[in-house]
Amino acid sequence: MPSTASGRLSRFWQKNGAGYMxxxxxxxxxxxxxxxxxxxSFYLSFTDYDLLTSPRWxxxxxxxxxxxxxxxxxxxxxxxFTYVLWSVxxxxxxxxxxxxxxxxxxxxVSFYRATFYLPSLLGASVAIAVxxxxxxxxxxxxxxxxxxxxxxxxxxxxxxxxxxxxxLIVLAIWQFGSPMIIFLAGLRQVPQxxxxxxxxxxxxxxxxxxxxxxxxxxxxxxxxxxxxTIEAFKAFTQAYIVSGGTGGPVDSxxxxxxxxxxxxxxxxxxxxxxxxxxxxxxxxxxFTAIAFGTSKYWVYYEDESR
Amino acid sequence: xxxxxxxxxxxxxxxxxxxASALAGHRAFAQSGGNVRLIxxxxxxxxxxxxxxVDQYIAATGAKVTPxxxxxxxxxxxxxxxxxxxxxxxVIQMDYRFIFEYARRGQLAALDEFVGNELELDDFDPNxxxxxxVDGKLYGVSMGANSMTHVYNKTMLDKIGFELPDSTxxxxxxxxxxxxxLKDQLPEGVYFSxxxxxxxxxxxxxxxxxxKDLYNADGQLAFDVEDMVDYFEYWKMMQDEGLTPPAxxxxxxxxxxxxxxxxxxxxxxGFIHSNQLVANQNLMEDEIEIVMIPNAGDQPGQYLKPSxxxxxxxxxxxxxxAAQLLNYFITNPDANDILLIERGVTGDASIRERILPGLxxxxxxxxxxxxxxxxxxxPLPPPPPQNAGEIDRALRPAWESVAFGQVDAKTGATEFxxxxxxxxxxx
Numbered sequence: 001m002p003s004t005a006s007g008r009l010s011r012f013w014q015k016n017g018a019g020y021m022x023x024x025x026x027x028x029x030x031x032x033x034x035x036x037x038x039x040x041s042f043y044l045s046f047t048d049y050d051l052l053t054s055p056r057w058x059x060x061x062x063x064x065x066x067x068x069x070x071x072x073x074x075x076x077x078x079x080x081f082t083y084v085l086w087s088v089x090x091x092x093x094x095x096x097x098x099x100x101x102x103x104x105x106x107x108x109v110s111f112y113r114a115t116f117y118l119p120s121l122l123g124a125s126v127a128i129a130v131x132x133x134x135x136x137x138x139x140x141x142x143x144x145x146x147x148x149x150x151x152x153x154x155x156x157x158x159x160x161x162x163x164x165x166x167x168l169i170v171l172a173i174w175q176f177g178s179p180m181i182i183f184l185a186g187l188r189q190v191p192q193x194x195x196x197x198x199x200x201x202x203x204x205x206x207x208x209x210x211x212x213x214x215x216x217x218x219x220x221x222x223x224x225x226x227x228x229t230i231e232a233f234k235a236f237t238q239a240y241i242v243s244g245g246t247g248g249p250v251d252s253x254x255x256x257x258x259x260x261x262x263x264x265x266x267x268x269x270x271x272x273x274x275x276x277x278x279x280x281x282x283x284x285x286x287f288t289a290i291a292f293g294t295s296k297y298w299v300y301y302e303d304e305s306r
Numbered sequence: 307x308x309x310x311x312x313x314x315x316x317x318x319x320x321x322x323x324x325x326a327s328a329l330a331g332h333r334a335f336a337q338s339g340g341n342v343r344l345i346x347x348x349x350x351x352x353x354x355x356x357x358x359x360v361d362q363y364i365a366a367t368g369a370k371v372t373p374x375x376x377x378x379x380x381x382x383x384x385x386x387x388x389x390x391x392x393x394x395x396x397v398i399q400m401d402y403r404f405i406f407e408y409a410r411r412g413q414l415a416a417l418d419e420f421v422g423n424e425l426e427l428d429d430f431d432p433n434x435x436x437x438x439x440v441d442g443k444l445y446g447v448s449m450g451a452n453s454m455t456h457v458y459n460k461t462m463l464d465k466i467g468f469e470l471p472d473s474t475x476x477x478x479x480x481x482x483x484x485x486x487x488l489k490d491q492l493p494e495g496v497y498f499s500x501x502x503x504x505x506x507x508x509x510x511x512x513x514x515x516x517x518k519d520l521y522n523a524d525g526q527l528a529f530d531v532e533d534m535v536d537y538f539e540y541w542k543m544m545q546d547e548g549l550t551p552p553a554x555x556x557x558x559x560x561x562x563x564x565x566x567x568x569x570x571x572x573x574x575x576g577f578i579h580s581n582q583l584v585a586n587q588n589l590m591e592d593e594i595e596i597v598m599i600p601n602a603g604d605q606p607g608q609y610l611k612p613s614x615x616x617x618x619x620x621x622x623x624x625x626x627x628a629a630q631l632l633n634y635f636i637t638n639p640d641a642n643d644i645l646l647i648e649r650g651v652t653g654d655a656s657i658r659e660r661i662l663p664g665l666x667x668x669x670x671x672x673x674x675x676x677x678x679x680x681x682x683x684x685p686l687p688p689p690p691p692q693n694a695g696e697i698d699r700a701l702r703p704a705w706e707s708v709a710f711g712q713v714d715a716k717t718g719a720t721e722f723x724x725x726x727x728x729x730x731x732x733x
Contacts, residue, residue: 051386051389051390052386052390052407137558138554156555156557159554159555159558160553160557161706244561244562245379246560246703248557248560249554249557249703250703250707262699265383265387266695267693267696268386270390
């Protein structure tokens with residue numbers, strides 16, 4: 001049969017149609033709501049735009065300022081990287097550990113699962129951030145407990161430059177729920193007979209974990225890693241609320257997205273903020289590319305033949 | 307800068323004798339079909355009063371009004387976004403810091419054509435009216451006058467039994483001396499004063515008492531780096547002596563009223579604007595009182611300023627209806643029975659005369675305070691330059707790096723000063 005255009009199309013639909021149908025809700029949202037503003041922000045990143053008057057073309061000036069002169073941006077990048085590099089591995093470790101505990105047939109496991117997931121449901125919300133600010137404040141619950149147990153009067157954790165970022169990292173780790181659920185699903189996929197065979201051969205629990213669980217879970221770990229890294233780079237609400245919108249003290253919680261927001265909506269530099277947004281996209285893309293690039297050395301897919 | 311800045315007379319409106327102009331007629335309102343959107347920044351107390359006036363207006367006129375309110379910090383972001391979308395509300399609460407910017411960029415409607423028609427401003431103090439003019443045209447009607455102030459916990463001070471000196475005459479050094487005297491008599495965990503290192507208006511009174519200002523009419527810094535160094539060294543010394551809270555406790559105040567040190571009971575003194583006294587008092591059990599900033603010098607540090615304006619959007623769909631709502635807030639007796647002086651002391655003589663006798667004790671304090679201030683007050687400064695808000699925000703990390711001991715006061719002050727100059731150049 002000659003391969004006609006319509007034939008190719010119908011074969012394409014046969015193969016991919018269902019996939020595109022599932023993608024449709026997202027696709028409509030992307031094309032209808034996100035795409036336009038995204039393209040507009042790319043244009044705006046080459047302009048001076050203060051919201052009140054029309055944008056004026058300024059070429060590469062915004063990017064030049066970001067790369068060469070903006071000291072606060074350098075600080076914001078450092079804060080954000082510190083946050084990502086600490087919070088993502090720790091969060092994944094906690095999520096995996098709890099998933100493995102819950103994977104055993106404990107009584108009432110669904111109750112625990114729901115309970116552990118709860119912080120993630122509330123996690124990025126304003127209410128939790130407000131709660132965090134109270135908990136770790138000078139007269140907060142954490143310091144009251146600390147004083148009762150040790151007699152030490154703790155600092156105001158959220159507003160001390162040495163500790164403020166750490167409290168945000170703890171907040172991020174506490175929201176381990178969604179990677180935990182994904183890990184749980186992954187663990188269910190690991191064939192039990194592998195463990196049985198391993199214990200017959202006398203392999204210890206730790207060895208089983210390293211040689212069976214980790215390799216078979218690698219695709220799920222990879223998925224969680226990429227997702228959580230992107231999330232962490234975009235973190236905003238926590239820092240905004242916990243620092244009272246200032247990124248303080250002394251800019252120690254000035255996340256990239258918080259700085260971007262401040263430039264756009266407080267300093268009315270919408271053009272410059274657009275440039276910052278595109279730089280963030282590039283940074284995230286580089287990290288994701290590194291993850292994908294190295295994945296072939298450590299991620300093993302079961303349907304792959306090697 | 308073409309506007310007239312000789313506004314010393316602005317204080318005159320608060321002279322305690324108010325000419326009686328009792329016969330102020332108020333016209334009935336024309337019906338209008340259009341929906342008028344009203345936006346303001348505020349606090350729970352202001353929201354309650356403003357919403358009550360909106361309800362009253364709707365009941366009285368049958369007009370439609372959609373109110374919208376935000377906290378100060380979110381307000382300007384919201385407003386700029388709406389301006390960018392061509393979607394500004396019709397009647398807008400405006401600040402002296404921003405009215406020039408919005409007016410000159412064609413976002414606000416000149417109100418002159420409504421004066422004498424929808425806007426009945428015959429009784430309105432001409433000096434206070436002048437403060438709402440940009441390039442000769444009226445872009446906002448002042449909702450009241452206020453001034454900076456030191457607030458203190460009167461209950462606490464009375465318990466100690468300490469008598470404050472005449473606040474028109476006290477100096478920054480007196481303030482320290484009093485702090486040292488009171489330090490050991492204050493309850494556990496209470497500090498003499500909030501640390502005002504990050505308070506831009508406090509810095510302004512500091513440099514003004516030295517005959518300078520934050521900005522000149524050309525939008526350049528109008529004080530010297532030495533002034534800045536003195537300012538940071540002063541507050542660092544206060545912190546080091548334990549007269550103000552340690553840096554991490556002070557940093558918990560992100561600018562919200564309910565986080566201020568004197569409101570949460572951790573300091574005797576604090577810095578506010580006079581019209582905020584009512585809202586502050588509502589948050590506290592102890593009685594508070596306001597006095598002048600301890601800045602007696604060659605020149606007065608303080609000035610009387612329009613607390614806020616009501617302006618109209620250039621894109622208002624029904625400008626006549628918007629002007630009527632604006633007028634209701636400024637001149638209607640029933641409305642002002644509710645609003646009272648929460649937004650500052652009104653410039654409308656007949657309204658002022660009507661509401662003064664019925665004011666609460668707390669509100670009377672504000673009137674008395676503004677009378678006191680008007681005896682030792684400088685002219686209204688020129689409007690701040692475009693990036694003044696950014697410099698105000700940059701003061702916080704600069705001061706905090708000094709407060710947390712990352713740099714010494716001199717370095718921190720010099721860096722801030724250079725940074726402020728860079729920010730001004732960047733606009």
